[in-house]
Amino acid sequence: MKPNVVSAHVLFEEFRALLKWRWIAGLGASERRFAEVAVRAARSGADLVGYLNYIHPYRVQILGEREIRYLCNATPEDCERRIARIVTLEPPVLVLSDDQEAPAELLAMCERAQIPLFATHESAAFVSDVLRAYLSKHFADRTTMHGVFMDILGLGVLITGESGLGKSELGLELISRGNGLVADDAVDLYRINQTTIEGKCPELLQNLLEVRGIGLLDIRAIFGESAVRRRMRLKLIVHLVRKETLERDYERMPYEPLTQDVLGVPVLKVIIQVVAGRNIAVLVEAAVRNTILQLRGIDTYQEFVERHRRAMEQGGA
Numbered sequence: 001m002k003p004n005v006v007s008a009h010v011l012f013e014e015f016r017a018l019l020k021w022r023w024i025a026g027l028g029a030s031e032r033r034f035a036e037v038a039v040r041a042a043r044s045g046a047d048l049v050g051y052l053n054y055i056h057p058y059r060v061q062i063l064g065e066r067e068i069r070y071l072c073n074a075t076p077e078d079c080e081r082r083i084a085r086i087v088t089l090e091p092p093v094l095v096l097s098d099d100q101e102a103p104a105e106l107l108a109m110c111e112r113a114q115i116p117l118f119a120t121h122e123s124a125a126f127v128s129d130v131l132r133a134y135l136s137k138h139f140a141d142r143t144t145m146h147g148v149f150m151d152i153l154g155l156g157v158l159i160t161g162e163s164g165l166g167k168s169e170l171g172l173e174l175i176s177r178g179n180g181l182v183a184d185d186a187v188d189l190y191r192i193n194q195t196t197i198e199g200k201c202p203e204l205l206q207n208l209l210e211v212r213g214i215g216l217l218d219i220r221a222i223f224g225e226s227a228v229r230r231r232m233r234l235k236l237i238v239h240l241v242r243k244e245t246l247e248r249d250y251e252r253m254p255y256e257p258l259t260q261d262v263l264g265v266p267v268l269k270v271i272i273q274v275v276a277g278r279n280i281a282v283l284v285e286a287a288v289r290n291t292i293l294q295l296r297g298i299d300t301y302q303e304f305v306e307r308h309r310r311a312m313e314q315g316g317a
Contacts, residue, residue: 006138008032008093008116014134019127021095021120024102025110032116034058034092039139048139049131051124057089060131063106064098064124072103080105087113095131097124137198140190141263148209149187149199149232151180152288156199156232158187159284161240165274168211170240173281175209180229181219184209189234191263200231234262236291237269238284246273257294268294 009030012023026032034048035058049060052067063071071082083105086094094110096102099121110117120127147160148171159167168184175181183201190198201207207220207228220228237260241250250271259266270287274280290300 006034006135011093011131012116012118015130018130019118019120019122021118021122023116024096024119025107025117026094026113026115029114029116032092032114034139035090048135049128051128052086054085054089057091059089059091060093060095061086061089061091062095062097062124062128063100065100067124068096068100068103071106079103083109087115091115093118095120095127097122097127136192137190140192140198142188142190143263144202145187145189145262146185147187148184149182149201149234150174151182151229151232152285153179153292155236155288155292156182156234157236157238157284157288158199158234159238159240161274162242162245165240165242166280167240168209170280170284171209172211172217174284175219175223175227177281177285180227181207181209182229182232189262191265195265197234197262197265197267198231199234234267235295236288237262237267238287239269239271240274240280241271243273243275246271257299 007030008026012021012030015021039048047056047059050056050062052061052063052070072079074082083103086106087109094106094115094117096117096119100119102117102119107117109115145158145160147158148167149156149158150171151157152174159170161167171181171184182199183205186202186205187199188202190200192198207218209217209219211217258269258271260269261267268291270291272280272283272287293300
């Protein structure tokens with residue numbers, strides 16, 4: 001589900017310091033919001049921000065040097081008509097960039113239609129990049145999953161599994177081996193574009209890891225700043241299972257890499273059996289290294305199959 005849409009006031013305050021913008025018209029429309037139809041249809045923040053364009057309604061319209069030139073370099077009647085057409089786009093906000101001077105007709109239109117108009121000296125390209133990044137995350141599809149989310153050898157790895165298998169203890173051992181904790185127990189996941197899932201820790205649980213018998217551990221205080229991460233992109237799910245579950249539900253050596261759907265994005269997945277005497281931390285790191293090879297296009301299993309095929313051909317020759 002997408003969160004509640006952001007208001008003009010929230011957007012203005014969020015970037016007041018970074019963009020150093022001023023609210024120069026439409027001051028009475030502080031609660032003006034993005035149209036729900038636009039938020040639901042948006043594939044990313046890029047669909048909610050753009051340069052002045054009469055084809056794409058309901059999005060933040062940025063007016064840079066070229067756009068102001070288009071609005072003003074015509075007959076008075078054409079200029080008035082071009083500015084008036086902006087109302088039909090129902091923009092949540094207009095942003096005047098590149099330190100441009102707002103035409104009087106534009107100011108009057110924003111006051112009449114109660115459309116917030118922000119002005120900044122920053123370039124149109126910079127404003128666009130900043131707002132797209134913010135809106136992509138703000139309106140991203142999101143979910144919460146149970147597990148331990150970590151940075152293991154530079155890869156975002158979510159450790160899941162049946163209750164009582166020691167996920168948090170495994171996380172603690174991996175941290176002691178130089179890896180980083182993102183979140184324990186509850187992991188907030190966001191689809192920031194069509195192929196990317198980003199995960200972070202709920203604010204209430206930041207830096208904390210719960211280990212049965214010990215309680216809550218402040219990983220940042222114990223291991224230092226380098227032992228925690230604010231966010232990571234999810235690239236691999238490591239699912240811990242008992243022996244009977246592995247034998248019942250999974251193949252010993254799957255022909256194709258396993259994946260799990262997360263917010264519509266297939267994420268690579270490996271299954272690790274938990275039994276006494278196995279060094280699960282070493283197995284997880286090995287799985288991560290193998291995944292890194294797969295992401296680089298190196299598939300060990302397929303190479304073995306090809307090697308086996310060539311051996312059979314040579315034997316039958």
